[in-house]
Amino acid sequence: MTDITTAPVDRxxxxxxxxxxxxxxxxxxxxxxxGMLAALVLIWITLHILSGGLFLTPRNLWNLSVQSASVAIMATGMVLVIVTRNIDLSVGSVLGFCAMVMGVMQTQWLPQYLGVPIGSSYLWVLALCSGLVAGVVIGGLQGYVIAYMGVPAFIVTLGGLLVWRGGAWWLTSGQTVAPMDPTYRLMGGGPEGAIGSTWSWVVAVVACIGVLFLLRSVRQQRKRFHFPLKPVWAEVLLGVVACVAILGAVWVANSYYWPAGIVRRYAAENNIAVPDGGLQIAHGIAIPVLMAITVGIVMTFITTRTRFGRYVFAIGGNPEAAALAGIATRWVTMKIFMLMGLLAGISAAISSARLNASTNALGTLDELLVIAAAVIGGTSLAGGSGTVVGAMLGALLMQSLQSGMVLLGIDTPLQNIVVGLVLVLAVWVDTIYRKRL
Structure with missing residues (x-):
């Protein structure tokens, strides 16, 4: 029953x-x-018009999702780094170093020194694990210097930017390592690096069921602890919008078909008769996109549902109070950089698999895109606030700008100018937003 003294106030x-x-x-x-979603939609529409209708096509959107995967994965880790009032300028170089380790392992070291035959089913697994371990070790080393030796993160990671870029060159004396293992290349996308139409719809249905289950679970938790409940219409609206977005994304992915030349070769290899009208095989969701979504879900769980995640935001909000509360702030900081190194290793696998080679230029300037994605996604440089979903949307926004500028034929130097201006604008907006809180 509503109190008559408060009802007029509520109305x-x-x-x-x-x-x-x-x-x-x-x-x-x-x-x-x-606001960020509105800006993304506005950018897409503008680029579609300026490109003469080339941007919002299944082919370009599919490629955009694959291109965004690597930066989006690292942006999820950069959220934790920036939340704790640190920065990591070395992620691009760590990506390049880990990619070179993976390339050298599967093309030279494992076959020559350990006798692992090229083309074996576990060659790419060992190479991938070696790159991930290298990323964790590098992150742990940098995190130890930052947390336990008291050297500012800006200086440590700036040095790491130079050290690991030089280390990637040193591993092969500047030579490009190629080609990658066929199974390893699936992580880079392409016609074979996607799950196809049927499995894409299966993933979409499972995702929609997961969204509905999550909404129901959150509502039950609120009831259990007597927290205010959302109106039923709001819950239904959120569920419908989320499911429509998921199904729409899968429909776009399934609307992009294999090129005709690849289809003919595939049909010839598998003794498939090509009809007169041609054979259409849908790409479906790309494997690197699935990897990015999986990382996003795991990182969201870590940041919102674990003690480690609560510690990270507590340290970012007030480091002194967190230390007085008994949080091992230095160990948590070191673990954050180890996690950042692991994510850089995963991104290295995607980037090198997509390129089918490990080069010394791989990951160059990725640190700019990763930091910009996190900041544009709402992570405050003052620390204490940020979301994984926001960072991944920020990565999509940044990659949309780059992809659109490529379609428009804009030179690379001007592209870098635009990215830099967008980053400054995002920080300025964040500053104004915080002043109004």
Missing amino acids: ARASELGFAGRFLKATELDVRML
């Missing part, structure tokens, strides 16, 4: 909020996230 507050305010309060949507 007055509701009327003051207006429709938009009541909608946002009911759905609990983040205003900054909505």
Whole structure:
């Protein structure tokens, strides 16, 4: 029963909020996230018009998702780094070093020194694990110097940017390592590096079921602890919008078909008769995109559902208070950089598999894109706040800008200018937003 003394006040507050305010309060949507989505849609429409209708096509959107995967994965780790008021300028160089380790392992070291035959089923697994271990070790080394020796993260990772880039060159004396193992190359996307139409719809259905289950679970948890509940219409709206977005993304992925030449070769190798109208084989969801989504889910769970995640945000909010509360701040900081190194290793696998080679230039300037993605996604450089989903959307936004500028024929130096200006603009918006809190 509503108290008659508070009911007029509640109605007055509701009327003051207006429709938009009541909608946002009911759905609990983040205003900054909505703003970033609106900016992304505006950028897509603008680039589609300027490119003469080339941007919003299944082919370009599919390629855009694959191109965004590597940066998006590292951006999820950069969120934790920046939340704790640190920075990592070495992620691009660590990516290049780990990619070179993986390339050398599967083309030279494992076959020559350990007798692992090229083409064996476990060659790429050992190479991948070696690159991931290298990333963790590098992250742990840098994290130890930062956390336990007291050297600022800016200096340590700036030095790492130079050291690991030079280390990648030293491993092969500047030579490009290629080709990669056929199974390893699947992580880079391409016609064979995707799961096809049928499995893509299966993934979409499972994802929609997962969204509905998550909404139901959160509502039950709120009931259990007597927290305020969202209106039923808000829950239904969020579920419908999420499912429509998932199904729409899969429909776009399935609308991009294999090139005719690859289809003919595939049909000849598998004794498939090609009909008169041609054979259409859908790409479906790319494997690197699935890897990025999986990393995003795991990192979201870590940041929101684990003690480690709570410690990270506590350290970012107030390092002194976190230390006084008994949190091992130095060990947590070291683990953050180890995790960042692991994510750089995963991105290295995707980048080198997509290129089918490990080069000394791999990952160059990726640190700029990763930091920009995290900041644009709402991670504050002042520490204490940030989301994994926001960082991944930021990576998609940054890659959209780059992809669009390539379609428009804009030179690389001007592309870098635009990326730099967008980064400065994002930090300026974050500063204004925090001043109004």
